[in-house]
Amino acid sequence: MSNNDEEMVVTPWTVSGKIDYSRLIEEFGTQPLTEALLERIRKHTGELHLQLRRGIFFSHRDLDWILDMYEAGKRFVLYTGRGPSGPVHIGHLVPWIFTKHLQDVFGAKLYFQMTDDEKFLINPEFALETATGFAYENALDVIAVGFDPNKTSIIVDTEDAEVLYKLAVTIAKRITFSTLKATFGLNDSSNIGITFFPAIQATPCFLESVLTGENVPCLIPAAIDQDPYWRVTRDVAQKLGYFKPAQIHCKFMPGLGMGGKMSASLPETAIFTTDSPEVAEKKIWNAFTGGKPTIKEQKISGGDPSVCPIYYYDYYLFEEDDVKLAEIARQCRCGELLCGEHKKILATKVKKFLVEHQKKREKAKDVLNDFLFKNHK
Ligand code: TRP
Numbered sequence: 080m081s082n083n084d085e086e087m088v089v090t091p092w093t094v095s096g097k098i099d100y101s102r103l104i105e106e107f108g109t110q111p112l113t114e115a116l117l118e119r120i121r122k123h124t125g126e127l128h129l130q131l132r133r134g135i136f137f138s139h140r141d142l143d144w145i146l147d148m149y150e151a152g153k154r155f156v157l158y159t160g161r162g163p164s165g166p167v168h169i170g171h172l173v174p175w176i177f178t179k180h181l182q183d184v185f186g187a188k189l190y191f192q193m194t195d196d197e198k199f200l201i202n203p204e205f206a207l208e209t210a211t212g213f214a215y216e217n218a219l220d221v222i223a224v225g226f227d228p229n230k231t232s233i234i235v236d237t238e239d240a241e242v243l244y245k246l247a248v249t250i251a252k253r254i255t256f257s258t259l260k261a262t263f264g265l266n267d268s269s270n271i272g273i274t275f276f277p278a279i280q281a282t283p284c285f286l287e288s289v290l291t292g293e294n295v296p297c298l299i300p301a302a303i304d305q306d307p308y309w310r311v312t313r314d315v316a317q318k319l320g321y322f323k324p325a326q327i328h329c330k331f332m333p334g335l336g337m338g339g340k341m342s343a344s345l346p347e348t349a350i351f352t353t354d355s356p357e358v359a360e361k362k363i364w365n366a367f368t369g370g371k372p373t374i375k376e377q378k379i380s381g382g383d384p385s386v387c388p389i390y391y392y393d394y395y396l397f398e399e400d401d402v403k404l405a406e407i408a409r410q411c412r413c414g415e416l417l418c419g420e421h422k423k424i425l426a427t428k429v430k431k432f433l434v435e436h437q438k439k440r441e442k443a444k445d446v447l448n449d450f451l452f453k454n455h456k
Contacts, residue, residue, distance in 0.1 A: 089304050090264055092201055094340055100137055100303070100330060107306045109138040109328060119146055124184045129399055130177045130329065138303060140313070141325035145298050149185065155296040156287045157181055158324070160192035160234075160280070163213035164202065167220040168349040169432075170332035170341035173395055175224045177329070178300045182227060187298075189231045190283040190452075191221055196236040197280070200272040211237055215447070220352050222443035222450055223436055232452040236279055239452050243282045246289055251278035253315045262307045281312040284324040296322045303328040333391045335366035352440065356430035363389070363426045369411070370418035381414040389421050397428040 087096035089103060104111055112131070116139070121127050123146075130136050145155055159178050161171065182189050193214035199207045214235045221233060236243065259265055259274055287295040299309060306328065313323040331340035334348035341349045348366075350359045369387030371377040384390035390411065398404045410416035448454055 091304055091307055094304050094331060097338065098331065098340075103303055104138050107138075107303070107310070109140050109303075109306065109326070110142075112137055112139055112142070112327070116143060116146075119143070123149075124180075128177060128180045130173065130180075130395075132401065133394060134330075135173065135395060136177060136300070136327050136329045138328040139326055140309070141323065142298070142327055145296055145325045148296050153296065155185070155187055155298050155325075157185075157187045157189040158192070158283045158297050158299045159189070159301055160194060160283070161217055161221070162194045162198045163210055163217045164198040164205070165213060165343040166351045166353055167217050168341055168343055168351045169396065169429075170334070170349065172220070172224060172352070173332050174300050174302060174329050175221060176396075179224050179226055181298070181300060182230060187230070188287065189226060190234060190286055191218075191226075191231060192234045192236065192280065192283050193218065194236050194276075194280060196272070197276050200270060200276060207237065211235065218447060218450065219440045219443040220436075222446060223352075223439035225439070226450075228446060228449045231450055232455055233450045234283060234452045242286075242452075242456070243279055246282045246285060247275075247278040249319060250281045250285075250312070250315050251275055253318050254278065254311055258311060258314075262311055277308055277311055280308045281315065284309075284312055284316070285319065285321045288321050294320075294322060297324040299324055299326045301326065301328065302331055304331075332395050333388050335362055335388045337367040338386075350429065350433075352433070352436055354433065356433050359429050359433055360426045363422050363429060366422065368418040368422070374417060377417060378414040382411045382416075382418065384408045384411045387411070389418065389425050392425055392429070397425060397432070 085096035087098055087102070088094065089098065117127060117131055120131065149155060157178055159174060178189065181187060195207065195210035195214045198210040199205050218233050234243070254277065256274065259277065263277065265274055284297045284299070287297065306326065309324060309326050316323040333339070334341040334345060336345065336348040343349055347362060350362055354362070366388050368389050369383035369385065371380060371382065390408065393404055393407060398407065407416065407421070411421065
């Protein structure tokens with residue numbers, strides 16, 4: 080568990096400390112998602128998606144430009160991905176659910192990259208076959224989110240190298256080692272594979288343009304920790320004659336412990352999509368909350384939803400209705416809703432979600448091949 084008093088660290092490979100999202104906007108040089116921009120999105124999507132209404136997606140680069148292009152009749156592609164280092168937990172689903180929403184409303188094609196190479200290179204103990212195995216296993220969760228099979232290509236880096244590599248070398252040639260060290264915190268003892276890898280993660284931004292011969296804008300929905308990749312990619316884009324990829328950044332879904340994002344390396348604080356409903360219920364039952372040490376105290380002075388993972392689960396995923404969500408927060412703050420009750424209500428929702436997701440995940444096995452990029456050539 081990361082401690083909230085620790086200094087904030089946000090890189091593609093480490094997220095710890097108390098996250099200050101406004102500071103990240105400043106440090107990374109991104110733009111906040113303003114009301115005016117949300118209003119523009121609303122014109123295309125009808126009611127704003129939960130994740131926009133609640134500021135879960137909070138920052139962007141060039142989203143206004145993507146909308147300019149779209150409004151002028153130009154299509155764009157979506158690109159997101161996953162580092163397959165283990166089983167998928169429900170925190171991972173947050174940006175995927177939003178990406179599916181964007182695919183639905185904008186009719187956009189999606190490239191989904193599984194970076195088995197990255198996870199192999201970054202984890203000293205990892206075998207390549209393990210990472211590649213998780214790529215296919217995790218793809219079932221991606222498919223279960225409901226992406227359109229006719230508009231979605233899942234790339235597995237080591238399996239699609241033939242297509243990626245040519246583009247990756249043209250990108251790599253234009254990134255210096257000093258840029259890389261400064262952007263990613265790499266040093267002289269980093270292995271040379273990981274120094275090349277950012278070129279691989281950049282390739283899907285331009286793949287549609289390369290494959291169709293038409294310059295197609297790309298929008299990347301992803302958690303903000305991936306931003307260093309896009310900074311480097313955006314610098315290279317123009318040199319290669321492509322549009323700079325645009326981004327929309329989200330926050331991290333908190334884990335069930337005290338502070339810190341949900342992390343697969345802390346299994347007791349993460350609900351995996353393959354957890355049985357009983358296991359998930361137990362994890363929720365053992366979770367940290369924003370409550371007081373005793374029921375008596377809580378009834379008098381109330382709980383604090385702003386630090387409570389149980390509340391955040393509702394906020395990020397499980398309570399769609401804003402009015403009900405506000406009511407939950409109010410009841411918690413005034414001591415009407417006790418943690419045990421709230422956990423029980425949440426556990427019911429989570430169990431239902433898992434049962435449904437697991438059914439879709441089973442069905443995904445039959446259509447996995449239809450989603451793979453290697454079968455689309
Ligand atoms: N590097 C990401 C990870 O470790 C995986 C990834 C590749 C990705 N391409 C992406 C994530 C595009 C978001 C958007 O999880």
